[in-house]
Amino acid sequence: MPTATEQEVVVIPSETSQAETQEPTNTQVPEETDTPTPPPADATEAPAGQEPNIRLKYGGGQFLLINISDHVLDISQLVFEQELPDGEMLVFEADLWRRNGADPTSTFENTCFQLLTAEANQTLPSRDECRQLMGWFRSNRPDRYFWVSNRPTAKFSVYVVNQTEPLATCEIAAGECLFYLPEE
Numbered sequence: 001m002p003t004a005t006e007q008e009v010v011v012i013p014s015e016t017s018q019a020e021t022q023e024p025t026n027t028q029v030p031e032e033t034d035t036p037t038p039p040p041a042d043a044t045e046a047p048a049g050q051e052p053n054i055r056l057k058y059g060g061g062q063f064l065l066i067n068i069s070d071h072v073l074d075i076s077q078l079v080f081e082q083e084l085p086d087g088e089m090l091v092f093e094a095d096l097w098r099r100n101g102a103d104p105t106s107t108f109e110n111t112c113f114q115l116l117t118a119e120a121n122q123t124l125p126s127r128d129e130c131r132q133l134m135g136w137f138r139s140n141r142p143d144r145y146f147w148v149s150n151r152p153t154a155k156f157s158v159y160v161v162n163q164t165e166p167l168a169t170c171e172i173a174a175g176e177c178l179f180y181l182p183e184e
Helices: 094-101
Strands: 008-011 054-059 062-067 078-083 089-093 111-117 132-139 155-160 168-171 176-179
Touching: 078 094, 089 094, 094 132, 168 176
Parallel strands: 111 132
Antiparallel strands: 008 132, 054 062, 054 176, 062 111, 078 089, 078 155, 155 168
């Protein structure tokens, strides 16, 4: 539950300036393990003839969502969840990228959104991987770090708001997950 001292920063990068971030807090993040990295998970089967249109890349304190399709996608209704063994939920809603003007309803082809833990050093994706970073969000709330775990079998799921069936279930140790986001 948020407290009055928690701070989060959402920045929409421009081509001419580097945005400042607030000084991170001393938030505990689970340590990385030396577990071998399995190949990327193709999380769900796309409908017949449909290729995955979203790539998720994650590790340590960074998470990246990339539109790998050749058209605009609305990712604003995506919800990412990891259920911990004690039943606690780690959750991030993609609509939070909307803060400070980012528009997750218009995620253009080969563009991306980034999510960072409070302690993460931001690494910008290569232009081959992501033509433009549409926005990024730094959170000091560990209950939003759904892609972070020291359990080798940990997974997170991707849902559409108010849907009970996941679009994808991704292995955290894989560091990458592909899935198909149905288009309207």
